[in-house]
Amino acid sequence: MVDVGSGMVAIGAGLAVGLAGLASGWAEKDIGSAAVGAVAENPKNFGRSLILTVIPETIVIFGLVIAFLLMGKI
Amino acid sequence: MDIVDAKVESRLSVEQIRKDIDETIIFLEAEISGAVESKNRINERIQELEVEKRGLEPLLSIPLDLEFYSDYTNITVFTGTVRTDPESALKKSVDRVEVFKAAGGSFVAVFVAKKEASEAQRILIQNGFTDVPLSKGKGSPDQVIKGIDEEEAALKKVFSEAEDKLSELRKKNQAFVLASEEQFSIDVEKAEFPLRIATTSRAFFAEGWIPAAQTDKVKAALAEKMGDNVFLEVVEVKNRKEPHGEHEADEEEVPVRTSEKRPLSLFSSFVELISTPKYNEIDPAMIIAITFPLFFGLMVGDVAYGILFMALGWLGLKKVRTDDWRMISTMLFFGGVWATIFGVFLFGEAFGLHFARQITGGTEELSWSFLLNMDLPHSIDLAGISIPLGVFSKLHDVNKLLLISVWIGIAHLFIGLGLGFANVAMRSGFVHAIKEKFSWVLILFGVALILPYMLAHLDNIMAMDFTSTAVLVPLAFVIIGIVLAIIGEGGTAILELPGLASNILSYTRLTAIGTSKAGLALAFNMIALEMLAPAGGAMLIFGIVIFMVGHLAVFILAVISAGMHGIRLHYVELFGKFYKGGGLKFSPLKIVRKYTSER
Secondary structure, eight states: OOOHHHHHHHHHHHHHHHHHHHHHHHHHHHHHHHHHHHHHHOGGGHHHHHHHHHTTHHHHHHHHHHHHHHHTTO | OOOOSOOOSSOEEHHHHHHHHHHHHHHHHHHHHHHHHHHHHHHHHHHHHHHHHHHHGGGGGSOOOGGGGSOOSSEEEEEEEOSSOOHHHHHHHOSSEEEEEOTTSSEEEEEEEGGGHHHHHHHHHHTTOEEOOOOOOOSOHHHHHHHHHHHHHHHHHHHHHHHHHHHHHHHHHHHHHHHHHHHHHHHHHHHHHHHHSEEOSSOEEOOOOOOGGGHHHHHHHHHHHHGGGOOOOOOOOOOOSOOOTTHHHHOOOOEEOOOOSTTHHHHHHHHHHHOOOOTTSOOTHHHHHHHHHHHHHHHHOOHHHHHHHHHHHHHHHHHOOSHHHHHHHHHHHHHHHHHHHIIIIIIOEETTEESSOOEETTEEOOBHHHHHTSOOOSEEEETTEEEESOSOOTTTOHHHHHHHHHHHHHHHHHHHHHHHHHHHHHHHOHHHHIIIIIHHHHHHHHHHHHHHHHHHTTTOGGGOOTTSHHHHHHHHHHHHHHHHHHHHHOGGGGGGHHHHHHHHHHTTHHHHHHHHHHHHHHHHHIIIIIIIGGGOTHHHHHHHHHHHHHHHHHHHHIIIIIHHHHHHIIIIIIHHHHOOOOOEEOOOOOOOOSSEEOO
């Protein structure tokens, strides 16, 4: 049985990843739709669009790092 | 003839083409136009037959032969479609009338005495009559349709024979057609070239760019071909300084030639994806070639995946020709090499399983040693030096790995700033470079110095002693750097400080992605090898399926996430420190032969 404190830390870690993931998704949605438009116009834009689309992925990576750090505390 | 790009076995010589072209063209023209003409004729006839057949179909359910629909002296025949049934109305107001209705359809055939024809027509029109003319013919409709079907089948056979003939011609002659087309477009280009340059009746004059290093070679080649009849003058070797003042506008842009030597040229496409480097900056292909596969390998860090990546990449580099796939193959091959190396020595794992036994908290975890029931070593001795097989565990040493990735990030950013320094020095001189880039080198150095002290006090930040030299010295570097940066770039430089911190932290993805993939692989391994496989029988097969599908998923994710994030670290974090881009690509005037050879 884990104590309440550890449970809270685990919830915190989950929230860090989950909320950061939501934020990434939210940011990527706009870029992604614009990117699809750009690719439809000229398939040569595919590479650049893909790169631009994953730029907000940094946010979720920060969340993941925080979660790792928190899990280390349990 | 519909010949498109095709692989040809051997190239044709120019001589051969010139010799055979007339004969072949005449032969092909006759053969093809004959076949195409008969194809078109047959197509037309088939369409006619189809129309006729469609017209006859409604008559099938009317028990009359075709000749009964026409050639009367006293009877008028109406055939066509109606919206509502006209029979009762016709019977009421026309004396002598006979109506035939097709089964299930709106088609009617009405026979009426000639003198009452106009009255009948009026009634029919009231019922929404549309005239459908019938083709002349003899016999019952189904016999006629049968005849049409037979004719059609015979025609189709002839048609497919013509097709076969064409495709045989295509196969036999495609190499020649492609080669001669290529040769002629080369001829046209050569003939048109004088139009693009200045010519007089006795001389012509061409102006263009050549790589400075090849000047002597070009001179020699021209002298060899034309002797004294050519005069070559090198107008100017462009320097790499940024143009200033009034010259700025009328400076012609210098084309940039990127490296054409393998393997560096393979990585040029990654730079091209952003944009061509400018003439006065360092081509970043080299740094991408070194660190991108390294990062990719670090994020994958698994022998099994590494070897698979290498194999796939090698295959891709051999076989594929399109730029996008070549880039992916380049990434897979070189990244795979590092993934294998890191997989063996740094992480010691294959398919997410460690080689050596893993015992945490008294329980043994899955490992290759455990699965194969033998003890694989933790390290091997090579010439007296102990080489470890697995220093870190991606899942258990996350904090250590995060720290390592931050240090890698700092090192990478130093490289970026160093390149930036070189670029600015080349463009605008040393003093500018000190102010614009060395300032940031100092700031980054300060951050790097203070980092270990901060990490030591991470648990209790309040205990940090801000008066100790461990804080003051790095702080001094940062402050000097900021002052220099403000002199160089203005007050906005302060706003870029948090950017530097987020750049450094961004490199933690090197660990984060490796760890998350290891977690995913672990989950599949546990389900497949720990829960399902030991039960035996059908469960064993199910376990193997889960293992394969799971690892395929991790494998594909590895390509996408490790590849995308690896290249992104270069594009966003690294390029931000030095790269401008927007140069003009050097595209030399040259003849590319694919299907022909000059021998």
